[in-house]
Amino acid sequence: xxxxxxxxxxxxxxxxxxxxxxxxxxxxxxxxxxxxxxxxxxxxxxxxxxxxxxxxxxxxxxxxxxxxxxxxxxxxxxxxxxxxxxxxxxxxxxxxxxxxxxxxxxxxxxxxxxxxxxxxxxxxxxxxxxxxxxxxxxxxxxxxxxxxxxxxxxxxxxxxxxxxxxxxxxxxxxxxxxxxxxxxxxxxxxxxxxxxxxxxxxxxxxxxxxxxxxxxxxxxxxxxx
Amino acid sequence: xxxxxxxxxxxxxxxxxxxxxxxxxxxxxxxxxxxxxxxxxxxxxxxxxxxxxxxxxxxxxxxxxxxxxxxxxxxxxxxxxxxxxxxxxxxxxxxxxxxxxxxxxxxxxxxxxxxxxxxxxxxxxxxxxxxxxxxxxxxxxxxxxxxxxxxxxxxxxxxxxxxxxxxxxxxxxxxxxxxxxxxxxxxxxxxxxxxxxxxxxxxxxxxxxxxxxxxxxxxxxxxxxxxxxxxxxxxxxxxxxxxxxxxxxxxxxxxxxxxxxxxxxxxxxxxxxxxxxxxxxxxxxxxxxxxxxxxxxxxx
Numbered sequence: 001x002x003x004x005x006x007x008x009x010x011x012x013x014x015x016x017x018x019x020x021x022x023x024x025x026x027x028x029x030x031x032x033x034x035x036x037x038x039x040x041x042x043x044x045x046x047x048x049x050x051x052x053x054x055x056x057x058x059x060x061x062x063x064x065x066x067x068x069x070x071x072x073x074x075x076x077x078x079x080x081x082x083x084x085x086x087x088x089x090x091x092x093x094x095x096x097x098x099x100x101x102x103x104x105x106x107x108x109x110x111x112x113x114x115x116x117x118x119x120x121x122x123x124x125x126x127x128x129x130x131x132x133x134x135x136x137x138x139x140x141x142x143x144x145x146x147x148x149x150x151x152x153x154x155x156x157x158x159x160x161x162x163x164x165x166x167x168x169x170x171x172x173x174x175x176x177x178x179x180x181x182x183x184x185x186x187x188x189x190x191x192x193x194x195x196x197x198x199x200x201x202x203x204x205x206x207x208x209x210x211x212x213x214x215x216x217x218x219x220x221x222x223x224x225x
Numbered sequence: 226x227x228x229x230x231x232x233x234x235x236x237x238x239x240x241x242x243x244x245x246x247x248x249x250x251x252x253x254x255x256x257x258x259x260x261x262x263x264x265x266x267x268x269x270x271x272x273x274x275x276x277x278x279x280x281x282x283x284x285x286x287x288x289x290x291x292x293x294x295x296x297x298x299x300x301x302x303x304x305x306x307x308x309x310x311x312x313x314x315x316x317x318x319x320x321x322x323x324x325x326x327x328x329x330x331x332x333x334x335x336x337x338x339x340x341x342x343x344x345x346x347x348x349x350x351x352x353x354x355x356x357x358x359x360x361x362x363x364x365x366x367x368x369x370x371x372x373x374x375x376x377x378x379x380x381x382x383x384x385x386x387x388x389x390x391x392x393x394x395x396x397x398x399x400x401x402x403x404x405x406x407x408x409x410x411x412x413x414x415x416x417x418x419x420x421x422x423x424x425x426x427x428x429x430x431x432x433x434x435x436x437x438x439x440x441x442x443x444x445x446x447x448x449x450x451x452x453x454x455x456x457x458x459x460x461x462x463x464x465x466x467x468x469x470x471x472x473x474x475x476x477x478x479x480x481x482x483x484x485x486x487x488x489x490x491x492x493x494x495x496x497x498x499x500x501x502x503x504x505x506x507x508x509x510x511x512x513x514x515x516x517x518x519x520x521x522x523x524x525x
Contacts, residue, residue, distance in 0.1 A: 050437075070522075071441045078439035088434050092247040104245070105440035149438065 001026055001157050001188050002047050002080075007056035009042055016042050020056070020218045022211070024157065024190065029183045029206050031199045032192040033221065034213035040192040041085065043213060044159050047190070048080045049073040061156075078106050081150030083160040087142045089134035089149075096121065096130045099148045106153065117152065123178065124148045139166030147175065157188040164195055172198055180206045245435060246428060246448045253456060256420050260460025260505055261467070263413045267406055267505075268468030268498045274402025275494050281395035284388055290362075294323075294354040298378035306376040307352050313371050314356055319363030323356035354379075413505055414512040417453055421516040424449060432524065446517035450510055457509035461502040469498055 001024045008018040016039045024030065024047070034040050045051040046058055049065055058065040060076045068076065089098045100117050103109040121127055124144040129137060137145060143166055150158060158179065164172035176198060183189045183206060193199065202208055212221035294314075298306045307325050314323035326334075328346065331353060335343060365383055372379045425432070435445050472489050490497065 071443070074436070074439050074441040076439075077437065082437055084437070088430055088437075090245060090247070090431055090434055093244060097244070101245070101434070102438040105435060105438055105444055153439070 001061065003057075003059045004046065004053075005057045005059075007046060007053040007058055009039075009046060009051060010054050015216055017046075017213070017218070018055075018216050020046075022218060024188050026156070026188055027183065027186050028188050029180070029202075029208040030190040031202070031208050031210045032190060032213065033194055033196070033199070033210065036194065038213045039216065040213055041161055043218070044082075044161050044190070044192055047157075047159055048077060048082055078102065078153055079156045081147075081153070081155035081158045083143065083146045083150045083158070083163050085161040085165060087146035089142070089145070091134050094131045094133060095126060095137065095145050098134060099126075099145060099152060101149060102153045108153075120148045120152060125174070140168070140171050143167060144171075144175070147178065151182070155187070158182060158190070160189075160191045162193055162195075163191060164193060164198055169197075173201065176202055177205075243448060243451060245440075246424075246431060246452060249424065249427065252420050252424055252427075256417065256453065256456045257460035257463075259416050259420075260413065260457040260509070261464030263409050263416075264461035264464030264501050264505060265468040265471075267409050267501050268465055268472065269488075270402045270405040270409065271497055271501070272472055272488050272490060274399045274406070275490060275497065276488050277395045277398035277402060279491060281392050281399060284395060285392045290358045292356050292358070293382045294356065294372070294379050295351045295382060296354065296376060296379045297351040298376075300349070302378070303352055306378050307354065309376040310354055310372060310379050313368070313375050314354070317363050317368055317371070319358060319360060321357045321359035323354055326353040326355060410504070410508055413457070414508045417457060417509040417512040418516050421449060421453055421513040422520065424453075425517060425520045432521070436524070442518065442521045445521060446514060449517050450513040453513040454506045454510040458502050458506035461505035465498050465501045469495075 002022075003024070004020050004022045007020045009016050010018075020043065032040055032043065042051060046053055047060075049058075049060060049068065052058075052065060060068070060073075061079065063072065063076070065073075089095075090101065093101075096117060097104075099121065100109060100113065103113055118127075121130065124147055126141060126144055126148065129141060129145070134142065134145070143163055147160070147163060150160075160179070163175055163179075167175065172195070179189050179191065180202065191198075199208070199210065210221040212219050294310055296303065296306050296310060311323055311325065314320050331350060332341075332343060334353075365381065369381050372381060432445055475488055
């Protein structure tokens with residue numbers, strides 16, 4: 001799905017990541033941990049083409065990122081659901097329209113999608129917030145709305161950056177169950193988090209690989225997390 | 226994708242695309258106002274150009290087609306010289322018709338200066354011969370030489386000699402008008418570019434969200450382009466309407482019209498200002514498209 005081959009990324013001369021190699025196989029489930037500021041977000045951005053590596057090669061769905069133009073990257077993003085740590089929305093549109101935004105921009109918006117949207121909103125527990133504007137949502141609600149938005153196009157890969165950062169334990173369990181269920185449906189999932197409790201809770205329900213970023217490089221972390 | 230296809234997709238774009246860019250109050254009003262003001266000015270520049278063009282044409286054509294020959298001769302020879310002049314004119318290629326003015330016509334010409342009771346018969350009046358040109362006109366120098374030989378008292382008076390600088394001035398005025406229209410168009414483009422840049426900068430978060438969920442640059446640019454083109458179209462339509470109303474209020478000069486009183490459109494020329502709003506929209510379309518592509522190209 002997504003392959004990184006000896007990738008390095010540096011910003012104004014300072015190396016943030018170096019020598020990163022990873023293959024995200026279809027249907028795999030990864031946790032990505034590491035201290036704050038270690039480069040987890042940078043790593044995810046490299047995976048969905050928001051950043052281009054300064055060294056090495058990233059390929060997305062078998063295509064070399066270096067050879068992809070901006071439109072090709074846009075097309076690839078329709079197959080990658082991204083949940084950001086600080087979820088951003090179009091603040092002037094109601095939540096339902098924000099969740100349906102990927103459909104709108106890809107020209108797939110149609111009345112038959114209404115049921116789909118309602119089901120998804122129920123799944124993330126936002127039925128009551130259909131007409132609310134994003135600034136009216138709590139932190140947890142924003143993250144659930146962002147997850148719903150990331151899922152509406154039924155992407156092949158889901159990249160989530162601290163998806164449980166702003167929610168309570170119960171809600172984080174629920175979000176985890178959603179992601180595990182999606183993984184069982186064949187989606188590739190990668191969750192960046194420093195919530196070790198979440199990773200431990202996942203151990204019993206999914207066969208996840210744990211990765212750790214420290215000192216600018218990516219290592220496989222054992223089950224001892 | 227050709228420009229035409231782009232315009233077609235823009236026109237067919239669903240309402241969803243327009244909604245992704247938040248409605249902004251201030252720049253909307255500024256764009257509308259500037260487009261209206263520019264269109265208003267364009268209507269006047271257009272009227273000036275077309276009126277000057279009409280004047281240049283009519284002065285150049287109508288008046289240059291008529292010339293006068295003045296025959297001053299001693300009493301006894303006047304009739305003979307007049308006959309000689311008419312004979313010469315009859316044989317000159319390029320002269321459609323020539324006729325000696327009657328005493329009544331000559332009196333009418335002098336009436337404004339000397340009053341109606343002038344005993345014209347008792348004065349040594351020169352005889353006037355009016356001639357109309359045909360086709361490409363006659364050879365003035367050749368005619369003058371022949372007249373000198375056959376009727377020494379005849380003087381050819383070509384109106385075009387004093388008219389020529391006026392025709393040139395009218396032509397220059399027309400050129401000036403078109404230059405003004407071009408400048409107004411360029412200024413409209415510059416204004417829309419600035420407004421589009423401001424809108425794109427103000428909506429950086431919107432653009433980031435759209436990119437994240439897989440919107441292409443074309444889609445994002447389209448949302449902005451469509452909005453600015455429509456605003457400019459509406460503003461320019463209003464400005465054109467006001468400009469036309471203002472022109473209607475300017476009193477028509479009628480037959481005695483000069484460049485000032487003739488500052489309006491004639492006949493089918495009233496259709497010209499209708500082109501102003503769509504042309505302004507096209508200018509806005511390209512200005513926004515270029516601005517959006519440039520700004521988006523610089524983003525991650």
